[in-house]
Amino acid sequence: MKYLEEIGKKARKAFEDLKSIKHNKIVKVLDNYNKAILQNKNRIIKENQKDVKNIKRKHFVDRLILNEKRIEGIRHSIDEIAKFKNPTGRILEKWSRPNKLTIKRVSTPIGVIGVIYESRPNVTADVASLSLKSGNCSILRGGSEALNSNRILANLFRDSLQKNNINKNCIQFIDKKNRRIVDHLLSKMSKYIDVIVPRGGKGLVSKVQKFSNIHVIGHLEGLCHIYVDKSSNLKMAKKIIINAKMRRTSICGAVETLLIEEKALKTHGVEIINSLKKSGCEVRVDNKINKLFKNKLKIAKEKDWKTEYLDAIISVKTIKNVHEAVRHILKYGTMHTDSIVTNNSKNAEIFLHGVNSSIAMHNVSTQFADGGEFGFGGEIGISTNKLPPRGPVGINQLTSYKYVVSGKGITRP
Numbered sequence: 001m002k003y004l005e006e007i008g009k010k011a012r013k014a015f016e017d018l019k020s021i022k023h024n025k026i027v028k029v030l031d032n033y034n035k036a037i038l039q040n041k042n043r044i045i046k047e048n049q050k051d052v053k054n055i056k057r058k059h060f061v062d063r064l065i066l067n068e069k070r071i072e073g074i075r076h077s078i079d080e081i082a083k084f085k086n087p088t089g090r091i092l093e094k095w096s097r098p099n100k101l102t103i104k105r106v107s108t109p110i111g112v113i114g115v116i117y118e119s120r121p122n123v124t125a126d127v128a129s130l131s132l133k134s135g136n137c138s139i140l141r142g143g144s145e146a147l148n149s150n151r152i153l154a155n156l157f158r159d160s161l162q163k164n165n166i167n168k169n170c171i172q173f174i175d176k177k178n179r180r181i182v183d184h185l186l187s188k189m190s191k192y193i194d195v196i197v198p199r200g201g202k203g204l205v206s207k208v209q210k211f212s213n214i215h216v217i218g219h220l221e222g223l224c225h226i227y228v229d230k231s232s233n234l235k236m237a238k239k240i241i242i243n244a245k246m247r248r249t250s251i252c253g254a255v256e257t258l259l260i261e262e263k264a265l266k267t268h269g270v271e272i273i274n275s276l277k278k279s280g281c282e283v284r285v286d287n288k289i290n291k292l293f294k295n296k297l298k299i300a301k302e303k304d305w306k307t308e309y310l311d312a313i314i315s316v317k318t319i320k321n322v323h324e325a326v327r328h329i330l331k332y333g334t335m336h337t338d339s340i341v342t343n344n345s346k347n348a349e350i351f352l353h354g355v356n357s358s359i360a361m362h363n364v365s366t367q368f369a370d371g372g373e374f375g376f377g378g379e380i381g382i383s384t385n386k387l388p389p390r391g392p393v394g395i396n397q398l399t400s401y402k403y404v405v406s407g408k409g410i411t412r413p
Helices: 002-018 023-039 041-054 058-064 070-081 122-133 144-163 181-186 202-211 234-246 263-277 287-292 302-306 322-333 345-354
Strands: 092-096 102-110 114-118 136-143 171-173 195-199 225-228 256-263 280-284 312-319 337-342 360-364 398-408
Touching: 002 114, 002 136, 002 171, 002 181, 023 041, 023 122, 023 136, 023 144, 041 070, 041 144, 058 144, 058 398, 070 122, 114 122, 114 181, 122 136, 122 144, 122 171, 136 181, 144 171, 144 280, 171 360, 181 202, 195 202, 225 234, 225 263, 225 322, 234 256, 234 263, 234 337, 256 322, 263 280, 263 312, 280 287, 287 312, 302 312, 302 322, 312 322, 322 337, 322 345, 337 345, 345 360
Parallel strands: 114 136, 114 195, 136 171, 225 256, 225 337, 256 312, 280 312, 337 360
Antiparallel strands: 092 102, 102 398
16 A cells, blocks of 8 residues: 555654754644644634534544633643653663673654544644654544544644654654555554554454554553442542543543442442432442342343443442452453542552552542543553553653663673
8 A cells, every 4th residue: 555655654754854853842843733723723623513513423422522622621731741851862770780881771762653543633632742752753543533623633733843844744644534544554564663552442442453563552441440448438439439430431531330348338339329320320230239229220231340331321239348349350350440449548458459450549530540630741542551551651651762881892701
């Protein structure tokens, strides 16, 4: 596919060019981009409205919409990214050997990052900004649902690069809907692309993980849990759970399964479930909980414990203790984000050390599973890989390293 081959070649050339660019010039590009988004706010909203009007998968609308508030959110993220220190060229470790060999581990850019994503146009701005700030180039393949929104955000970034005499191909947006493009990107572009990052639903991510011959950073699902024990403060528990489920139901950090200690069912469980129902959430429960509600609630089935709803639905299960909670999460979880609500420090320690989650929380809403909230400025995605990077992938996580070894004419005996 000549179209993609050309994009790949341009990306490698841009990456080599970028190595000689001073960091203060990169900061200037981000500042110009931020101003361009403000100046073209109405154009961006107009293009976005075209996408919203044409969308067929209505449950994607919330992710797709760009309004003034969300555009300000994008600008804030860019501003935060720009403030970060240069993540490359940092000496991560340094030591000397008895033979007077000096060894340094120094952070470096990864290279060219390919990002395949669905209906979130803010990803275009986040990825372009994070990649450039960390010395990387990016090739973006957004979902067809957000084609117009992504195109204008990408073009404004390229304009900002050109304005500062930097190769505009540091970011390239694949402006075609052909589905074969993704197949070619995953299987034939390893000589151009160093890392693939998928952002979207299970279908997209599983396809990328299955067929890519390029290293993949990402997560398959965000099946997040909260465990509440009898020692927890009821008012705090309710506040955390309502926020974790209902703040934004469609994001990967939304809680999907609530685990309640058996001894806390009457003292905590009933009131928490009633609060969820009042907030407009459908609650699916086990038989023990349903008896407390005179069998008027929907019974959770086995598949519910495995389901990422991305909707105003939550499954609730009775759990004997923190050990059983950990076992449930190890069985059904996706190593994304899991939280315990407790005032018992021992239970908290057992939970935090027991789960395999990339983000383990104590008395915190799972909706904080976000690079911006971690102080990363933004994120290219959340990785549930066992190998690093893990969790929110921000600026510092978009670097690799090299060993720089020096001496004075040292030879090996």
